[in-house]
Amino acid sequence: xxxxxxxxxxxxxxxxxxxxxxxxxxxxxxxxxxxxxxxxxxxxxxxxxxxxxxxxxxxxxxxxxxxxxxxxxxxxxxxxxxxxxxxxxxxxxxxxxxxxxxxxxxxxxxxxxxxxxxxxxxxxxxxxxxxxxxxxxxxxxxxxxxxxxxxxxxxxxxxxxxxxxxxxxxxxxxxxxxxxxxxxxxxxxxxxxxxxxxxxxxxxxxxxxxxxxxxxxxxxxxxxxxxxxxxxxxxxxxxxxxxxxxxxxxxxxxxxxxxxxxxxxxxxxxxxxxxxxxxxxxxxxxxxxxxxxxxxxxxxxxxxxxxx
Amino acid sequence: xxxxxxxxxxxxxxxxxxxxxxxxxxxxxxxxxxxxxxxxxxxxxxxxxxxxxxxxxxxxxxxxxxxxxxxxxxxxxxxxxxxxxxxxxxxxxxxxxxxxxxxxxxxxxxxxxxxxxxxxxxxxxxxxxxxxxxxxxxxxxxxxxxxxxxxxxxxxxxxxxxxxxxxxxxxxxxxxxxxxxxxxxxxxxxxxxxxxxxxxxxxxxxxxxxxxxxxxxxxxxxxxxxxxxxxxxxxxxxxxxxxxxxxxxxxxxxxxxxxxxxxxxxxxxx
Numbered sequence: 001x002x003x004x005x006x007x008x009x010x011x012x013x014x015x016x017x018x019x020x021x022x023x024x025x026x027x028x029x030x031x032x033x034x035x036x037x038x039x040x041x042x043x044x045x046x047x048x049x050x051x052x053x054x055x056x057x058x059x060x061x062x063x064x065x066x067x068x069x070x071x072x073x074x075x076x077x078x079x080x081x082x083x084x085x086x087x088x089x090x091x092x093x094x095x096x097x098x099x100x101x102x103x104x105x106x107x108x109x110x111x112x113x114x115x116x117x118x119x120x121x122x123x124x125x126x127x128x129x130x131x132x133x134x135x136x137x138x139x140x141x142x143x144x145x146x147x148x149x150x151x152x153x154x155x156x157x158x159x160x161x162x163x164x165x166x167x168x169x170x171x172x173x174x175x176x177x178x179x180x181x182x183x184x185x186x187x188x189x190x191x192x193x194x195x196x197x198x199x200x201x202x203x204x205x206x207x208x209x210x211x212x213x214x215x216x217x218x219x220x221x222x223x224x225x226x227x228x229x230x231x232x233x234x235x236x237x238x239x240x241x242x243x244x245x246x247x248x249x250x251x252x253x254x255x256x257x258x259x260x261x262x263x264x265x266x267x268x269x270x271x272x273x274x275x276x277x278x279x280x281x282x283x284x285x286x287x288x289x290x291x292x293x294x295x296x297x298x299x300x301x302x303x304x305x306x307x308x
Numbered sequence: 309x310x311x312x313x314x315x316x317x318x319x320x321x322x323x324x325x326x327x328x329x330x331x332x333x334x335x336x337x338x339x340x341x342x343x344x345x346x347x348x349x350x351x352x353x354x355x356x357x358x359x360x361x362x363x364x365x366x367x368x369x370x371x372x373x374x375x376x377x378x379x380x381x382x383x384x385x386x387x388x389x390x391x392x393x394x395x396x397x398x399x400x401x402x403x404x405x406x407x408x409x410x411x412x413x414x415x416x417x418x419x420x421x422x423x424x425x426x427x428x429x430x431x432x433x434x435x436x437x438x439x440x441x442x443x444x445x446x447x448x449x450x451x452x453x454x455x456x457x458x459x460x461x462x463x464x465x466x467x468x469x470x471x472x473x474x475x476x477x478x479x480x481x482x483x484x485x486x487x488x489x490x491x492x493x494x495x496x497x498x499x500x501x502x503x504x505x506x507x508x509x510x511x512x513x514x515x516x517x518x519x520x521x522x523x524x525x526x527x528x529x530x531x532x533x534x535x536x537x538x539x540x541x542x543x544x545x546x547x548x549x550x551x552x553x554x555x556x557x558x559x560x561x562x563x564x565x566x567x568x569x570x571x572x573x574x575x576x577x578x
Contacts, residue, residue, distance in 0.1 A: 069480075093481055096477065098314050117492070120492075154576070169482075169483075
């Protein structure tokens, strides 16, 4: 284990939080079997924001669910936080698209649910109890939920519900935060606000985030590393490092949008443009094997990118 | 077409809103109209009283029943039988249904069996119940239990299965173990649906009352109806049926009230 450290130490400061090697997933057996994922290799470093993007059916959600332990892989191996994944655990929190809040609990009770689970098991010291209640308040403030503390989830808008879901996931200080199209059901304006919020959380909490989306703009705006997946069978098509600073402004987002539009318009058809927009190495690819040319600037929007 | 001056949706809008006052108005109307029709039909004298006594005759019979024949006693013994049979069934069906709805092996083992027994008519069990349990109170309760239990288990299991997957998975990713899953998520999430199931199965229990009181009974509303049949006391049959209906209506309203009290979060909207 010590020998290859010399090489990898330069690239990443620590061992990856999630390490996936030759992973495959087949649903069903015999003639009805469908390959959801084939030969997936992926590393997620500590305190990194990785986005998985692709058309529906490319297995991005399946991959996330395998990391969460909610789905079991049929081949290859997956290690999270130094342990082989055999099932769901509190070290890997998950935010679902919707309907995951407990409607019979108030906002504050929802957020404190994980603490209740731990208190149930009796592995709490009094100092931890103190710290935990402080943390719940911090998260309520962070998510702008103070006024809704005693409300029930069905009294809240979709955006507010997702804030609660994120706060609840963050409550036990998970090592990895997994997000499965968390803003997919929200309107465009709310989504903008949520983007800023999740970036703030990422910087403040020093989280490691794996974020699934079908929206290329969202993937580039949020992610430091964009993993583009392709369907039939689900696989990783290419991986890009986004050459933008960690903290991203709204202006930066507007540029990403323009960039996506201008590359999309060049593609053959509108329907395939979304998956194509990122598939070609316009942003700098991180994987040396998939690296084709050094990044240049996109003529239409002056993004550091290259034309196809 | 010009737009209506009053922008409020009308009474007959599909899935339109309704004020509390209008609700009670229509509910009273719905209950009163059949009674009026019944009364008119009886008053017209078209049908012999033997076949259909009027409301006045039935009311007179109720008073007589209450005065001379111990109506209150009949009501109480019937309520006792139904409630006990139903409660016994609930006590077993709730944990069993929770297990069937949570664990696939339990489901595979018990669900086909329950489906099989469910289709057996409760009446057909009467000889067996008399043979095994005897002819005292417990035999009547047993019949109501047999009629209610097997349906109830399946409904409880279905309620538990209907808990959204996202809630279950969210709890799993927060580190809930099996027991916490059942106690803190599945049971809590299914509770409102379970109370509804209890309300509905209570109604079914009442339908088995007359059947249960075939078994060597000498009291109870069902027994009174059966005996009235023997003496062709149509008015008493009417009275018995209506009283059972009223008890059912009141129980149902109590359950609905409890539902609103127990699950305020379902009724609170922003």
